[in-house]
Amino acid sequence: MNYNVDEKGYYGDFGGAYVPEMLYANLTELKENYLRITKEESFKKELNGLLASYVGRPTPLYFAERLSKKYNTKIYLKREDLCHTGAHKVNNTIGQILLAKRLGKTRIIAETGAGQHGVATATVCALMGIKCVIYMGELDIKRQAPNVARMKMLGAKVSPASSGSKTLKDATNEAIRDWINNPLDTHYIIGSVVGPHPYPDMVARFQSVISEEIKKQLNEIEGREYPDHLIACVGGGSNAAGLYYHYLNDSRVKIIAVEAAGKGINSGKSAATSALGKEGIIHGSKTLLMQTKDGQITEPYSISAGLDYPGVGPMHAHLFRSKRAEFISITDQDAMDWGLTLSQMEGIIPAIETAHAFAVLDIKSFNPDDIIIFNCSGRGDKDLDTFINYFQL
Numbered sequence: 001m002n003y004n005v006d007e008k009g010y011y012g013d014f015g016g017a018y019v020p021e022m023l024y025a026n027l028t029e030l031k032e033n034y035l036r037i038t039k040e041e042s043f044k045k046e047l048n049g050l051l052a053s054y055v056g057r058p059t060p061l062y063f064a065e066r067l068s069k070k071y072n073t074k075i076y077l078k079r080e081d082l083c084h085t086g087a088h089k090v091n092n093t094i095g096q097i098l099l100a101k102r103l104g105k106t107r108i109i110a111e112t113g114a115g116q117h118g119v120a121t122a123t124v125c126a127l128m129g130i131k132c133v134i135y136m137g138e139l140d141i142k143r144q145a146p147n148v149a150r151m152k153m154l155g156a157k158v159s160p161a162s163s164g165s166k167t168l169k170d171a172t173n174e175a176i177r178d179w180i181n182n183p184l185d186t187h188y189i190i191g192s193v194v195g196p197h198p199y200p201d202m203v204a205r206f207q208s209v210i211s212e213e214i215k216k217q218l219n220e221i222e223g224r225e226y227p228d229h230l231i232a233c234v235g236g237g238s239n240a241a242g243l244y245y246h247y248l249n250d251s252r253v254k255i256i257a258v259e260a261a262g263k264g265i266n267s268g269k270s271a272a273t274s275a276l277g278k279e280g281i282i283h284g285s286k287t288l289l290m291q292t293k294d295g296q297i298t299e300p301y302s303i304s305a306g307l308d309y310p311g312v313g314p315m316h317a318h319l320f321r322s323k324r325a326e327f328i329s330i331t332d333q334d335a336m337d338w339g340l341t342l343s344q345m346e347g348i349i350p351a352i353e354t355a356h357a358f359a360v361l362d363i364k365s366f367n368p369d370d371i372i373i374f375n376c377s378g379r380g381d382k383d384l385d386t387f388i389n390y391f392q393l
């Protein structure tokens, strides 16, 4: 079984590029150049230099002693929350902007829901002095004021999408329209392992620095490169893809993907794509997504903005169908409780997305000498208001 992308842009049954003909030229340019450019020595040198001095890599692999004692197993945290801007997303945006520069692009566009990807994109555009337009649903602009302010401070233009439900999918439509109209000077930075080929593979490769570092770090600490279990939350799936990447074909390593059950899988208010999803096309690729009987995309729900997405990337749809990964869904309530638990047991306030992953510890049991690595995808500062309201802090 192959878990990486094939030559046609598929992961098993999933992936591909289902886009309007007007986008063929843009995607072909990317497809024909991304592997060549990212393998160039000068590219790797510039990227690795910035990952070290700007992003703050390598991020630590931290042994969580109190948690390990409580659950009688060996628990490590890969600290992506310590990346500049507070989450893993910048690993991808910094890679894509260097690629865009080498393709001669002078303008960047992106879509954003909660604003996290918008901030990570605006950040690298400021770093490179490149013009930046972020598309965001009108409703999301109202709900996510601090991130809108951050993007503006960083010099980006935030362009409201006022059609449809005025949320992420409408912002995505606007970004695609922009790209069709500006194929020569503009690069579109997608924020997760979603979208038409080659985006899922390109984003996974930029995030794969996570598992590349783990191999080295774990070998230094434990004398072996591989853990027994890898656990990450999955929205679109980019932090998870980065965590799994170098272990996909290592059958000694068990892979767990954690989705948002929201108020419960059968409550009508969730984002548990693998449990509820059917094959369909979203964002230009064939994958699993939540939809009605006649194929309309269902509005997802999760208390965490980053997991509030109706699909998963095609790599994850394939990991699910082939049973390479086990998918578990966690409710808002359990995730919120774990936000407090991790804060008080380890002194680490996690993003609500990240907190979902840890709730697996209450569901599955592990052996005392198992090595488990959680991807600590982001820090909780952005979620403070949600924590305050939820727990009446």
Ligand SMILES: *Cc1c(COP(=O)(O)O)cnc(C)c1O
Pocket (backbone or CB within 6 Å): 087, 088, 089, 116, 191, 192, 193, 233, 234, 235, 236, 237, 238, 239, 240, 306, 307, 351, 353, 354, 377, 378, 379
């Ligand atoms: C955006 C985000 C996620 C979800 O996105 P993936 O592409 O699934 O990784 C998870 N955690 C944090 C902290 C995020 O900001």
